[in-house]
Amino acid sequence: MADGTATLQRPETATPGESEHFDVLIVGAGISGIGSAYHLQTQCPGTSFVALESQESFGGTWLTHKYPGIRSDSDLYTFGYRFKPWVGAPIASAEEILKYMREVIDENDLERHVRYGHKIVSARWSSTDNLWTIEAVQNGEPRRFTAGFLWMCQGYYRHSEGYTPEWKGMDRFKGRIVHPQTWPEDLDYAGKRVLVIGSGATAATVVPAMAPDAAHVTVLQRSPTYFIPGQNVNELADMLRQLQIDETWIHEIVRRKVLYDQDVFTRRCFEEPEAVTKELLDAVGLFLPAEEVARNFTPRYLPWRQRIAFVPEGDLFQGIASGKASVVTGEIDTFTEKGVRLASGEALEADIILTATGFNLNVLGDIAFTIDEKPLVFSDTVTYRGMMFSGVPNMVWVFGYFRASWTLRADMVADFVCRLLNHMKAIGAKRVEVIPPEGMALSDWMDQENFNPGYLLRGMHLLPKSGDRPDWRHTQDYWREKDEFPRIDLDSDTFAYDGQ
Numbered sequence: 001m002a003d004g005t006a007t008l009q010r011p012e013t014a015t016p017g018e019s020e021h022f023d024v025l026i027v028g029a030g031i032s033g034i035g036s037a038y039h040l041q042t043q044c045p046g047t048s049f050v051a052l053e054s055q056e057s058f059g060g061t062w063l064t065h066k067y068p069g070i071r072s073d074s075d076l077y078t079f080g081y082r083f084k085p086w087v088g089a090p091i092a093s094a095e096e097i098l099k100y101m102r103e104v105i106d107e108n109d110l111e112r113h114v115r116y117g118h119k120i121v122s123a124r125w126s127s128t129d130n131l132w133t134i135e136a137v138q139n140g141e142p143r144r145f146t147a148g149f150l151w152m153c154q155g156y157y158r159h160s161e162g163y164t165p166e167w168k169g170m171d172r173f174k175g176r177i178v179h180p181q182t183w184p185e186d187l188d189y190a191g192k193r194v195l196v197i198g199s200g201a202t203a204a205t206v207v208p209a210m211a212p213d214a215a216h217v218t219v220l221q222r223s224p225t226y227f228i229p230g231q232n233v234n235e236l237a238d239m240l241r242q243l244q245i246d247e248t249w250i251h252e253i254v255r256r257k258v259l260y261d262q263d264v265f266t267r268r269c270f271e272e273p274e275a276v277t278k279e280l281l282d283a284v285g286l287f288l289p290a291e292e293v294a295r296n297f298t299p300r301y302l303p304w305r306q307r308i309a310f311v312p313e314g315d316l317f318q319g320i321a322s323g324k325a326s327v328v329t330g331e332i333d334t335f336t337e338k339g340v341r342l343a344s345g346e347a348l349e350a351d352i353i354l355t356a357t358g359f360n361l362n363v364l365g366d367i368a369f370t371i372d373e374k375p376l377v378f379s380d381t382v383t384y385r386g387m388m389f390s391g392v393p394n395m396v397w398v399f400g401y402f403r404a405s406w407t408l409r410a411d412m413v414a415d416f417v418c419r420l421l422n423h424m425k426a427i428g429a430k431r432v433e434v435i436p437p438e439g440m441a442l443s444d445w446m447d448q449e450n451f452n453p454g455y456l457l458r459g460m461h462l463l464p465k466s467g468d469r470p471d472w473r474h475t476q477d478y479w480r481e482k483d484e485f486p487r488i489d490l491d492s493d494t495f496a497y498d499g500q
Contacts, residue, residue, distance in 0.1 A: 018144070022048045024421070025134055025147035027365055029053035029114050030060020032153035032398040032410040034101055035081050037110050039414035040151075044421050050145065052118040052136060055159070058101055062094040064159045067180040069209025070094040073201045073309040077234065077255045078262075078405040085251035089232045091312045118143060122368040123150060125393060130430040130498060132394065148430065151417060152397040153410070157359035158366065163458070164355040169335035175351045180206055181359060189214050189352055195339060197332075198356030199225040201309035206356065208315035211324040218348055219327045220340070224299045225306070229283050232312035234258075259404075263479040266403055269304040276303050287317035296327040307402055361459030364397070382442060383464040384434040384494065385481075386474025387413050393433045396420075404478050412478075412485050423490045429497035441468040 024040060026033050029051050037051050055063055062070070072079055075090035076097070084104050088096055105111050118136045125132055132150050136143040162181035170177065178187060180202050190213045196203050199221035211217045236257055240250045269276050284297050311317065319325035330342040339349040369376035371391060381389040387396050398413050400406030424432060445463035446456060466473035471494070475481060 019133075019146055020050070020144070021146045022050045023147065024049040024149045024151055025132065025145055026051040026151045026153055027120060027367075028060060028152075028154040029055075029058040029116070030062075030153065030155055031079075031097075031101070031407055032155070032400075033060070034058060034104060034110065035407060035410050036151055036153050036398065036414050036417070037113055038081070038083065038104065038108050039411070039418055040421075041108065041110070041113075043415070043418035047421065049113060050147075051114045051153075052120055052134070052145070053114060053116050054119040056116055058105065058114065058116075059094075059098050060155055060159075062097045062101075065094060065181060066183040066185075067202070067206050067209075069205045071205055071312075072097060073205075073307070074405040075234070075258055075310070076100075077237070077251065077258050079407050080251075081407060082252075082255065082411050085247040087247055089312075090234050091232045091310060120365060120367050122370070124370045125372065125395075127372050127393070127431070130394070148394060149417075149421065150395040152364060152395065154362070154365040156362060156399060158362040161360065162355070163358045163360045165357060167332050167335055167340075171335075172337050173335045173339070173353065174337050175339075175353060177353045177355065179355045179357075187352070191215050192351040193349060194218070194352045194354065195220060195348055195350035196354045196356050197221075197340075198354075198358070199223075199327075200356065200358065201307070202356040204309050204311055204316045206354065207325050208319045211319040211322075214324075217319070217325040218350070219325065220332070220342075220348060221296070221327065221329050222331060223301075224297050224329060226277075226280050226299050226303050226308045227284065227297070227311045227316070228280065228308055229287065229311045229314035229317060259408075259478065262404055266304065269302070273302045273304070280308075284314075284317060287314045287321055292320070292327075296329050304403070361456065361462065363459065363462045378464055379462055381464040382436045382440075382472060383445065383466055383474060384436075385471055385485075387416070388434045389464055390434055390436050393431045399474060401478055402476055408478050409481075412481060416485055416488065420490060424497065427497065431498035433496050434494055435496050436467060436472060437469070440472060442466065443468070445474065 024047060026036050026049060033051050033053065037049065040047060040049055057063055071093050072091055076086040076088065076092045077090060080086040080100065081104065084100070086100065118138050120134055120136045122135045123132055130148065132147045134145040134147065136145065162179040164179050176187070178184060189210055192214055194210055194214045194217045196207055196217060197220050199219060203219055204227060207217050207219055234254055237250055237254045240253065265276070280303065281293055281298060285293050288297070320327060328346070328348065330344055330346065333341050333343045336347070339347060339353070341347050363378055376392065378389070381391055383389055386399050389395070389397070396413060396417050398410050400409040420432065424430070442465040444460055445466055446460070
């Protein structure tokens, strides 16, 4: 190819038992995997690579989720890639995001590097060969790959099933219980009473989408959640378009402005939480009466401890104001034949119950890892900047930000990986591993006082340990990391290469 990228023959099937080798194997073809493939092709010409995706197509989250109204809860100027201008509304539907990703794949000839329907079962590292051996299954047939470097872009939740608590009496309910993550195609909710359990971003999306057709939608929450209502427009972008500024410039200018505003907001959440809380609640109060805001939209936690979803045009609150939707705050005592009964004794009847109760944390894709024939216990490792791990050679994991767009870190990690691969090639190294400082104090992956959503608390024991130094934890601070990552010294004592 003209860009110097290694030509890859991409047969739809390979002979069982045969092994295909690549310099780099990317796990996943979601927003992280496709972006990583782009950067690898652009920044490391001549490197052979393949991306294995378990689903039938690209998209990850945006392919898995089929529930009504599915949309981003981050603006696309920062959730979109830095190299591909976003020209639509800031908050986008899954269909629009998939269209954007399709354009990235087609414009950069990435499709030939992706194998769909490949579920990875195991990954074995051999220090003798400095090689990963990856066993996968496609259509029931085994597939084997070897790679010098493993790039984990599989996301952080289990696509096959969402998280649903075990409530008493669930088997008594005569209607249908559905988790939004596994939305059935035959679910007809027109004219039906729908009970949505949960109050996070999924509920905020699905409720206004279902409310016009359902008889009524009731949101049942254990405790209230923070939201940011606002118009689904970016006035700066629109003004620059009126001035006929090039879209590439618009994307970069607006992206920087959004990132700056997000950083200011995050710091204000920590430094003046009372003022930020009042502003958030006042915004909801533009749509709903004060007593409704106090009863159902005033959280008990501080605003930085969980992600805050954007509600375009305040559609969730408009649905409540119109009477098509309502919110109840309380604890479930038991399911009944007709719905649920709360601890207060109140009965909520429904034809359909949606459990918008979150997801299950997926650590390293539920893949069985071994290092030199010893099973990898991920929680025994120590994280280096949330992307590399002690005792695990030649592997990087993309784990994004909790309070900012996931893709920001995916792009940043990609720059690091490409720089690392080019550095290894320059010095003739086949293996790299991170070495924690001796005697460094260790703690959980994330401080629960800093960020504490349910999926993270349920899965904390599965995650690596963090150190007491900024470079040995996942800091969640984009504004700092954007300057620190390019300055990482690849020749420092943190990195141990073979032959050195």
